[in-house]
Amino acid sequence: MSTPIRRTPRHAGTVVAARALTPRTRRITITAPTLPPPRPAQDVELVLDDGGRRCKRRYTVAGYRDGTFHVDAVLHGEGPGARWAASARPGDAVDLCGPRGRIELADADWHLFVGDEASLPAIIELAAALAAPGRASGLAGAAGAIPAFSGGADPAFSGGADPARGGPKVMAIIEVATATDELPVPAQVSWLHRGDRPAGAPDLLQAALARFRAPSGAGYGYALGESRTVAALRPRLAELGLAGERLYLKGYWNAWDPRRRAAPPSG
Numbered sequence: 686m687s688t689p690i691r692r693t694p695r696h697a698g699t700v701v702a703a704r705a706l707t708p709r710t711r712r713i714t715i716t717a718p719t720l721p722p723p724r725p726a727q728d729v730e731l732v733l734d735d736g737g738r739r740c741k742r743r744y745t746v747a748g749y750r751d752g753t754f755h756v757d758a759v760l761h762g763e764g765p766g767a768r769w770a771a772s773a774r775p776g777d778a779v780d781l782c783g784p785r786g787r788i789e790l791a792d793a794d795w796h797l798f799v800g801d802e803a804s805l806p807a808i809i810e811l812a813a814a815l816a817a818p819g820r821a822s823g824l825a826g827a828a829g830a831i832p833a834f835s836g837g838a839d840p841a842f843s844g845g846a847d848p849a850r851g852g853p854k855v856m857a858i859i860e861v862a863t864a865t866d867e868l869p870v871p872a873q874v875s876w877l878h879r880g881d882r883p884a885g886a887p888d889l890l891q892a893a894l895a896r897f898r899a900p901s902g903a904g905y906g907y908a909l910g911e912s913r914t915v916a917a918l919r920p921r922l923a924e925l926g927l928a929g930e931r932l933y934l935k936g937y938w939n940a941w942d943p944r945r946r947a948a949p950p951s952g
C-alpha cells in the first residue's frame with residue numbers, strides 16, 4: 686500500500702512591511718489570514734519566482750499574531766530567496782505553505798543552540814519559548830523586541846544551574862559575519878565573528894564547541910545551519926551527550942556555487 690503524501694496547506698499572503706533589521710538581514714512582515722499559529726520556530730515555505738520558474742524557500746515564522754508574522758531573511762547575495770527579501774515591498778503578494786517543520790522543544794536541564802544567521806530567528810523563537818513557557822509567539826515578543834539576557838563574547842561557558850532564571854539553562858553559540866549581525870537572544874550567547882571568511886565552514890563553531898563545558902544534568906542540543914557544517918559538529922555534540930533523542934540537527938542551507946551547479950542539492 687502506498688503512503689499518502691502529506692501536503693502542507695497553502696495560503697495567500699501579502700507583504701505589509703519591510704525594513705532592515707541588521708545590515709545583512711531584512712525583516713519582511715507578511716499577513717496570511719488563513720495561516721494557523723505555528724509552534725515556536727516552525728517555518729513557512731514561500732513560493733517564489735526564479736527567472737520565470739517557481740521555486741520554494743523556507744523561512745522561520747519569527748513572531749506570529751492573528752495570521753501576521755515576520756520573516757527575517759539573510760541578504761547573502763545570490764538566490765531567489767535573498768533577491769525576494771531584498772526587494773519585497775508592502776502590497777506584494779506572496780504564496781506560502783505552512784506551518785512546516787518538526788522542530789520542537791524538549792524537556793532538559795539545559796539547552797544548547799548552535800547556529801548561524803539563517804537559524805538565528807529559530808534560535809530566538811525557541812529560546813524565548815524556554816524563557817517564558819506558554820508565551821504565545823507574538824509580534825511584540827519577536828526578535829528585536831526581546832531584551833538581551835547576555836550577548837557575552839566569551840565562548841568558554843561556565844555551566845551549572847542558572848538560579849536567576851529558575852528554568853532550564855539556555856545557551857547558544859552563534860556564528861555571524863560581524864557584531865552588527867547580532868540580535869537579542871534570551872540566552873547566554875557566545876557570538877562568533879567570521880569576518881570576511883565565507884559563510885558555511887565549520888571551523889569556528891567546532892573550535893567553540895571544543896571549548897564548551899556541559900553543565901550537569903540532562904542536556905538537549907539544536908544544531909541548525911549550513912548542512913555540512915552541522916553534520917561536522919555531530920561528533921563533538923555526541924561527546925557532550927547530545928545525540929540521538931537529545932539532539933535536533935537540521936541543515937538550513939547548502940553552501941554551493943551557483944556558477945558551477947544548475948540547482949541546489951536537495952534537502
Ligand SMILES: Cc1cc2nc3c(=O)[nH]c(=O)nc-3n(C[C@H](O)[C@H](O)[C@H](O)COP(=O)(O)OP(=O)(O)OC[C@H]3O[C@@H](n4cnc5c(N)ncnc54)[C@H](O)[C@@H]3O)c2cc1C
Nearest residue numbers: 743744745758759761764765766767803937938939940941
Ligand atoms: C526550516 C528552515 C528555516 C529557515 N529559516 C530561515 C530564516 O528564518 N531566515 C533565513 O535567512 N534563512 C532561513 N532558512 C534558510 C533559507 O531557506 C536558505 O538560506 C535558502 O537557501 C535561501 O535561498 P536563496 O534563494 O536565497 O539561496 P539559494 O538559491 O539556496 O542559494 C544561492 C547561493 O547562496 C548561498 N546561500 C544560501 N543561503 C545562504 C546563507 N544563509 N548564507 C550564505 N550563503 C547562502 C548558497 O550556498 C548558494 O551559493 C531556513 C531554512 C530552513 C530549512
